[in-house]
Amino acid sequence: MAKTKSAFFCQNCGYETPKWLGKCPSCSEWNTFVEEIVEKTLPQIVAFSKNNDRIQKPKSLSDIEHKGQMRIPLKDKELSRVLGDGLVKASLILFGGEPGIGKSTLLLQLAVKEKNLKVLYVSGEESDQQIKMRAERIGIENEHCFILTETNLQNIFNQAEEIQPDLLIIDSIQTLYSNQIESAPGSISQVRECTSQLLRYAKQTEVPVFLIGHITKEGVLAGPKVLEHIVDVVIQFEGDRNHVYRLLRTIKNRFGSTNELGIYEMVGSGLREVLNPSEILITSSDDTLSGVAIASTMEGLRPMLIEIQALVSTAAYGTPQRSSTGFDNKRLNMLLAVLEKRCGFKLGTKDVFLNIAGGIKVDDPAIDLAVVAAVMSSNADLPVSKEICLAAEIGLSGELRPVSRLEQRINEAEKLGFKKMIISKFNKGIEKKNYKMEIITCGRIEEVIRTLFT
């Protein structure tokens, strides 16, 4: 007789506790604990290969043989680069993104494009008819691509044993369930158990496994966040659902760098790789306007280029207004005071409005210089060239201070097609590297203004 045990799981971060709690001690969210039954039966061992019960002994590092070609090159160049130059055998890859962003499309496209790989595409979300329709839109025929509509993990393993695929795709991890756990599909304990079984499958059979995971804005669904430490690679698909472009980013990669960015365009026949990213910039920019500057910023570990807009006008009332959206108002006041006192611009009688395009909020000090450039551009009614981006913090005496992770910022700006970047001359170690982009180093705000507007 199986011993039934239940536990409470935070639906936001996966924290486990034997008793119900109002507030999660791990992520500080309120009312997120839900009881889930965790049936503790003896784990039924799924046979993936003959040497399943082999006992591991410590080996000297130099005795471990390198098996040679471990990466499978992919036809999809953007995905291949984001994964670190090809797909590593035996890796477990979590592919996250909001519903409707195009996750199923991208992976089905991968499955049909790789004609020399036998792919098993398991869907728990759509019927085989729907998948066929999608494949017809993509317009590639491939008889080595197998579709399985199944949500029971043990059945999936049985089918995989029979087909022996070279690549397994699971759409999505939230629909799977394992017989060994009683709670509902999509609950934290199911998601975690299924993922660790799939990890074991990947490691023992050397088949790379892609897991699709949904992220909701509220984080209500058992979030793929819980899985980030189990899997080898976490990639995320982003972009506005109404917008045609999609960005593919790496959040974690055990086999490569995390600052690669893949860009796709959603067209009528699936996702098109955007190999020359500056084409996006050219289509989105109309005329060169004054009061606009591009900042290179970091959001956590992710580099990002954002547009800063400023409007400077003569104050209509006695007290000038200073208002900003997405940027700290106190910091804006400080930057204006520096411009007034150190650089001699008379902004004391002007209204200053600042806006970060796209409605995002940024607290990276590296955008200071772009804020100053946008304000000066609007004040003088002179545009900043669209080819320039900026990244530097500004000190109280008007000096440019170095920023963190400059290399990643430069790589991102290069990828997005910028030609020049203005940084602080105090950022060390940049001179030695060869960048395609021109790097302009300045020490003070005055030098930047001279570079931008003359």
Ligand code: TYD
């Ligand atoms: P989908 O891959 O189903 O998203 P997810 O799996 O992340 O939930 O993508 C759904 C959207 O993609 C849908 O709104 C229709 C659009 N789409 C196209 O624009 N062109 C296409 O060729 C395909 C297959 C989908």
Ligand code: MG
């Ligand atoms: Mg889908």
